[in-house]
Structure formats: C-alpha cells, structure tokens
Amino acid sequence: MTATLFRLPSGTVVDGWRVSRELGNGGFAVVFLVEKNGKPHALKVARHREASGDDKQTHARMVREATTLLMLDHPNIIRHRGYGYAETGNMYVALEYVDGWTLAEWKERKHPTIHEILRVFVKLASALSYMHARGVLHRDLKLVNVLIRKSDGEPIIIDFGCATYTLADDLTEEGLPPGTERFRAPEQFKFLREHKNEHRARYAFKVADEIFALGAMFYELLTDPRPTEHNRRVSLNNPLMPPPPACEVNPRIPDQLSELVEKILSRDPSKRPVDTEALRRELEEHLERSGAEYMVPAHAPSEQWRSEPSGVGGPPVEPSNGLRPRKVATKTLVAGAAVATALAAAATSWFVPGDIPALPPPPHSSPPTTSPPDMSLPSPAPMVLPSATDVGQKEGSTVKMTTPEISTQGRPTRVRNKVSAADCAALSLVAALAAGCPSSQIRPESFTCPAGAERAMVNELHWRRFDRFVLTLDDRHDRNGKTWFTPGSEVVGVVPKAEGLDRRQYEVAPPGTRFYGKAYYLSDKMGRADGPALVVRYDRVKLPGQDERPICFVVESRSYGFKDGRVQASNENEGRVVDRWP
Known part of the structure; x- marks a missing residue:
C-alpha cells in the first residue's frame, strides 16, 4: 500500500480535524498539521491498514503507540487529542502541537545557563518517574525527542513510537529493542556479544537503560557547544572506556555536577541511581544548592552556532543508526504532537520537512522485564471503537472521516468507516480503564x-x-x-x-x-x-x-x-x- 492512499489534501476533514498541510512523511506514517476549534494540532496517519500485508507491522505499531499515550497525562509528556481511522482504513492519532525547539536547538539558540539546563533535566526525570510508575518505557530518549516550548520553556518528551508498556505485544525479532545507538546503555552491547549465536535471545530493556540515555543527553548539553552539528564525538557507551568527565571537556561545569553525570553514565548499571525518582531527587538537590558557578551559560555564546531560520526545511535530525546528519538551518516551529508519537521511522535515516525529526527503527518490542511484567493483550468481545476520542467525546460513537469530495453543489461529502473488533480490543483496553469501565482486562499470563x-x-x-x-x-x-x-x-x-x-x-x-x-x-x-x-x-x-x-x-x-x-x-x-x- 502506498502513501498516496492516505495523502490528505488541504481542506480534508477527518473527524473534525481539518488538514492544513503535510508536516512529514516517514517510513511508517505521515504527519499532517490540522486545525480544530481554531487550534492547531497534528495528525499522524499509519502507512498501512491492518489487512494490507504490512510486514513492518506499522498498523500494530500505531495501535501500540496510541495505547501508550492513553496511559499518560503529564505536563512534560506530549498529550494525545484523539484517535480513529481514515477513509482508507489507516489508523491515525491526533496530538497536541508544540511550538518549540528540540533540546539541541534550544541549547544553541538560547545559550542556557547550567542552572537552566539542570532545571530542564529535573523536569524530565520527574516525567520519566511518572511514566515508569505507570509501566511505560520510552526506549528512545535523545535530544531530538525532547522539545522546549517557546511560550514557557517547559520540556516536553515526544515520540513514543519505540515505547513499550506492561500490556504491549511482542513486535520484534531482533536481539535489542528499537532505539538510537548513541544513547543505548553499554550493557545492551555486552548482551549482543554474549548472545550473538542465540537467535531467540532478546534484551530486556530496563529503567537503568532509560537513566543512561537521560545521562547521555545531559552530558551532550553540558559538553557540546553545537549539539546539532555533525561532529566526531567520543563514544558515550563503550563498555570498557567511559567518556571523559564533563568538567574536563568543559571547564565551566562544576565538579559536583560532573560527578553526578559520571555516576549516571556508569558502565555498571547498579552504580547509577536506582530509579528515575531517585535521579530526580539528586538532580533537584543539585539545583537547590547551585551557586554562582551554575548561573553562567554552559558555553560562551561565541562558541555556538548562530543562524537565523531560513523558513524552509526541518531541524537537524538524528538517524536511527546513531550518526548525525549534516547541519540544516531551520524554521523552528515544531509540530511537537507530530513528533510525539511521531512518525515511527524507517530503519534507515531520513529527513522530514516541517521540523519533524527522523526516528529510530520501528518499535519492535522485546518482552519487558522491568518493574512492570510482560503481559499480553486480551481479546474481548467485538465492540465499536470510539471515534477520534478528543476530550469529552462519548465512547461508542462510530469512527468516521470527512474527505472533501466536492459534490455537484460544491459541498464536501462525508464517508464513514467502521473499525475491526481486534483494533477496538487493543485501543479500548486502556481507554476503558481510564474512563472507569470494568469491561477491560489486564490479565497475568500463565x-x-x-x-x-x-x-x-x-x-x-x-x-x-x-x-x-x-x-x-x-x-x-x-x-x-x-x-x-x-x-x-x-x-x-x-x-x-x-x-x-x-x-x-x-x-x-x-x-x-x-x-x-x-x-x-x-x-x-x-x-x-x-x-x-x-x-x-x-x-x-x-x-x-x-x-x-x-x-x-x-x-x-x-x-x-x-x-x-x-x-x-x-x-x-x-x-x-x-x-x-x-
């Protein structure tokens, strides 16, 4: 099935979301800027239907991504605005739209102080602590998957295309879960070496992996004056050789903060903070006792790249193979929602127009063995999936899409589509629980x-x-x-x-x-x-x-x-x- 089957021209209305333009087109989904009730949102549409012979399982990934977002409601995590099906049967998720910078762009354009960077990471650790308590693991934390909102400076974690949760199906046949090489914990590579001849061996992603990724992001903001550029960088996750202390790379970094970053990036996961709540507390303690040395920019502005947005193209993106592409001048009006569950990306890297970053390989999940156990989704009796569940919409209504097929009178016609029971079962699971519906199940396996x-x-x-x-x-x-x-x-x-x-x-x-x-x-x-x-x-x-x-x-x-x-x-x-x- 080709992308042309769900390219939505300007003016198309999908369950009340009026399409303005396409924001990005990736290997697994297309993202559109849409408008509803006078406010901008983003609409992510899966490339394939359930029954389209999709060997990449893009439909199943979209179901899992939508379910993940339904489990979360936190000010520093991207919010969903609805879900449903397009006329062709392709699933979509509507998301909040964030006008902001990626974390790397924010560092270069705003020249934040060490105190400001630390404040951002306290909030990110708090959001991760909330997420982990609900059984969700992001599994692809990196600089382009955090947006800093222009209006208030709040960090927003985006792109849950690689996330997994307590109920997630196993979609992977690879040894490692999806992710970006540079931000993988060193124990993942150790696992690959030790199990290279075991075809069925699957690495169990843990909270310790998430903590390492957050530490890698922190290290890069503190040590790299130009994090969006294509530069040769020291490996952060070499199992034998840790990166040099942040204070040695950048003398502006206080020794105590450098020691904390070194602890977060420890080769031994047991030496990292025990969980993200413990990490949040340590970061907050540093923030509370920060002195004058924290109030200076992490790097002198003269060391950083300054460029006015060109109004064309997208931000620098980080391919899933861990390499950084060439630098691109950007117009930083970021469709945070689009990137929120944003474009489950192709296995190879690609550039996305409209400030949509490229994402890692599709979310193949190995059975998670972190605090939440691995549990399979049940198969309840057939039911009808609610139409794009934007806030307050009643469950049980039909899923429909409006496409502006101009009639002889020049008025758009409406097309209705129903959803398969299997899709309903998956999506309604968390939605029904969140709404207080006792018909859902979260069952243990034998x-x-x-x-x-x-x-x-x-x-x-x-x-x-x-x-x-x-x-x-x-x-x-x-x-x-x-x-x-x-x-x-x-x-x-x-x-x-x-x-x-x-x-x-x-x-x-x-x-x-x-x-x-x-x-x-x-x-x-x-x-x-x-x-x-x-x-x-x-x-x-x-x-x-x-x-x-x-x-x-x-x-x-x-x-x-x-x-x-x-x-x-x-x-x-x-x-x-x-x-x-x-």
Missing part, C-alpha cells in the same frame, strides 16, 4: 514458579500447597480500607500484627512477614463467577529475622472500582500457596 521456590517453600518454610495466609496486600496503605492498585506495579504485602490469625500461620508466616510481588487485573472471563478481581502474585518472601526466599503465592480480591487504569480492592485478604498460576 507462569511457573521462580527457580528454587518449591524447595524453599517445602524444605525451608515448611509450607504446604494451598496453605492460606492473611496479609495486607500493600503495606503503604491502611490494611482495613480499600486501596487503588495499578496493574503491573510492584507491591509489598505484610502479615499484620492482629488477632485472629490461624495458628499455623503464626508458625510458618507470622506477623511481620513481608511478601514481594506484582498486581494484576483478572476479568470474570477467566473463571470467576462473582465478577472482576484483583490478583497479586508474590514471588519472594522474607520472614522476620530470616533471609529472603523465592515463593509462589497468589491473592485474589474482589474489585470495587476502576479509575485512571487502576483497580480498587480491599487491602487485606487471604492468599494461597500454589505451584503455578493458570
């Missing part, structure tokens, strides 16, 4: 117990199969109330100090025993006759005064509500010892 669990439970803990213990499911909340659980999130349960515990529990799982696991949502279609349930799988336990041991312990709890992708359930319940969970 699994076997952790290695050594059976031996530990029988020989060391003296547990028997189907032993039942009472515990507080999440010790951060009151055990007597109802608690909101985020499916895929880590939880720590604890046996309460309360009367009424079974005598056997006092002997083998006494008060103070801590259970470590993850929460899931189980629908009534998986064998429960009394309605939906929260399921918590605990795979580790620590009895008071003893070492941690692997286990297989499951709690099922009736759910009382759904909101923002979370499930409400009683925080105290009884679980059971199992040998596996179907």
Whole structure:
C-alpha cells in the first residue's frame, strides 16, 4: 500500500480535524498539521491498514503507540487529542502541537545557563518517574525527542513510537529493542556479544537503560557547544572506556555536577541511581544548592552556532543508526504532537520537512522485564471503537472521516468507516480503564514458579500447597480500607500484627512477614463467577529475622472500582500457596 492512499489534501476533514498541510512523511506514517476549534494540532496517519500485508507491522505499531499515550497525562509528556481511522482504513492519532525547539536547538539558540539546563533535566526525570510508575518505557530518549516550548520553556518528551508498556505485544525479532545507538546503555552491547549465536535471545530493556540515555543527553548539553552539528564525538557507551568527565571537556561545569553525570553514565548499571525518582531527587538537590558557578551559560555564546531560520526545511535530525546528519538551518516551529508519537521511522535515516525529526527503527518490542511484567493483550468481545476520542467525546460513537469530495453543489461529502473488533480490543483496553469501565482486562499470563521456590517453600518454610495466609496486600496503605492498585506495579504485602490469625500461620508466616510481588487485573472471563478481581502474585518472601526466599503465592480480591487504569480492592485478604498460576 502506498502513501498516496492516505495523502490528505488541504481542506480534508477527518473527524473534525481539518488538514492544513503535510508536516512529514516517514517510513511508517505521515504527519499532517490540522486545525480544530481554531487550534492547531497534528495528525499522524499509519502507512498501512491492518489487512494490507504490512510486514513492518506499522498498523500494530500505531495501535501500540496510541495505547501508550492513553496511559499518560503529564505536563512534560506530549498529550494525545484523539484517535480513529481514515477513509482508507489507516489508523491515525491526533496530538497536541508544540511550538518549540528540540533540546539541541534550544541549547544553541538560547545559550542556557547550567542552572537552566539542570532545571530542564529535573523536569524530565520527574516525567520519566511518572511514566515508569505507570509501566511505560520510552526506549528512545535523545535530544531530538525532547522539545522546549517557546511560550514557557517547559520540556516536553515526544515520540513514543519505540515505547513499550506492561500490556504491549511482542513486535520484534531482533536481539535489542528499537532505539538510537548513541544513547543505548553499554550493557545492551555486552548482551549482543554474549548472545550473538542465540537467535531467540532478546534484551530486556530496563529503567537503568532509560537513566543512561537521560545521562547521555545531559552530558551532550553540558559538553557540546553545537549539539546539532555533525561532529566526531567520543563514544558515550563503550563498555570498557567511559567518556571523559564533563568538567574536563568543559571547564565551566562544576565538579559536583560532573560527578553526578559520571555516576549516571556508569558502565555498571547498579552504580547509577536506582530509579528515575531517585535521579530526580539528586538532580533537584543539585539545583537547590547551585551557586554562582551554575548561573553562567554552559558555553560562551561565541562558541555556538548562530543562524537565523531560513523558513524552509526541518531541524537537524538524528538517524536511527546513531550518526548525525549534516547541519540544516531551520524554521523552528515544531509540530511537537507530530513528533510525539511521531512518525515511527524507517530503519534507515531520513529527513522530514516541517521540523519533524527522523526516528529510530520501528518499535519492535522485546518482552519487558522491568518493574512492570510482560503481559499480553486480551481479546474481548467485538465492540465499536470510539471515534477520534478528543476530550469529552462519548465512547461508542462510530469512527468516521470527512474527505472533501466536492459534490455537484460544491459541498464536501462525508464517508464513514467502521473499525475491526481486534483494533477496538487493543485501543479500548486502556481507554476503558481510564474512563472507569470494568469491561477491560489486564490479565497475568500463565507462569511457573521462580527457580528454587518449591524447595524453599517445602524444605525451608515448611509450607504446604494451598496453605492460606492473611496479609495486607500493600503495606503503604491502611490494611482495613480499600486501596487503588495499578496493574503491573510492584507491591509489598505484610502479615499484620492482629488477632485472629490461624495458628499455623503464626508458625510458618507470622506477623511481620513481608511478601514481594506484582498486581494484576483478572476479568470474570477467566473463571470467576462473582465478577472482576484483583490478583497479586508474590514471588519472594522474607520472614522476620530470616533471609529472603523465592515463593509462589497468589491473592485474589474482589474489585470495587476502576479509575485512571487502576483497580480498587480491599487491602487485606487471604492468599494461597500454589505451584503455578493458570
């Protein structure tokens, strides 16, 4: 299927989005500048339909990208404005439009102080902490995937074409997940070397990889006076040779800040901040105690490139192979929304007009084994996907597109299209949860117990199969109330100090025993006759005064509500010892 099947001429109306012009045309999607209610937005249209024989799975990638954006709502993350289908059946996502610079352009044009750069990275770490808490990994953080909005200087993370999340399907057949070589953590290359003869080996992208990428961006802004230019650069992720300290490359960088950057870029992931929230705190501490040495531009303006926008072409873009293209003078009116889930890019690099940066290879995802587990999407009964769900639009309406086919009276005609049940199932999953709809599912896959669990439970803990213990499911909340659980999130349960515990529990799982696991949502279609349930799988336990041991312990709890992708359930319940969970 060629791009001509969904090239939308100026004046085309798609579910109320009126096309102004094309912004960018990449290997997997086309992005248009559109207008609705007098405001600019961006419309990204997939190149292929579901049934078009697309071996690159651009349709599936668009479904995943849209679902990812529906899970997020943060001031420093690009926002979706709707989704639906064009007349040809090609899926689209509508996005907010950001008038701003890429992070690299902002550095060159605005000559920010070290304090201002640090402030931006505090906000980026905060956005990533929020994102990771919801089970989302961006997987392609780099300078062109952050915009600085001109109106208020706020950083906006864009381009979720490579992102993955707790429910994402596996779309990749490669060893490494999609991304840009320069910003990959060194352990990814180590993995490739160690598993070069294993065709099925897949690297599990982690929060530590995301932290390294953010550190690489930080290092480049602090050390490179012209980050948009095609310059030879020292490798940031050589497994054996770390880059020189930032303060050696640029004497303006304070020693303490340089040490923090060095820590973030450590070859050993265990020496980096433990998560993005810890990173945010460290960056914020530096910001709060920053002195006069932080109030100067990171580089003297004379060292940086100054050029008036030419009004033509796009910003410098960073190809997915990690090399930088030649420098291009730009008109920096960035369609941030377009780049937000922006153009899932071709495997080879390309330039995009209208300030749309080139993106990395398509989001083939390996099963993530970060804090959120890998879970497959369910297949609910057929339903109709809501039409471009712009804010407040009612679910269940038909998906339609308006194309200006001029009739004999000179008026445009309207064409309606319906959506397949499979697409609805995928897209409505997060949308329904966010709207509080209990018909969606976030289910665990079958699994076997952790290695050594059976031996530990029988020989060391003296547990028997189907032993039942009472515990507080999440010790951060009151055990007597109802608690909101985020499916895929880590939880720590604890046996309460309360009367009424079974005598056997006092002997083998006494008060103070801590259970470590993850929460899931189980629908009534998986064998429960009394309605939906929260399921918590605990795979580790620590009895008071003893070492941690692997286990297989499951709690099922009736759910009382759904909101923002979370499930409400009683925080105290009884679980059971199992040998596996179907």
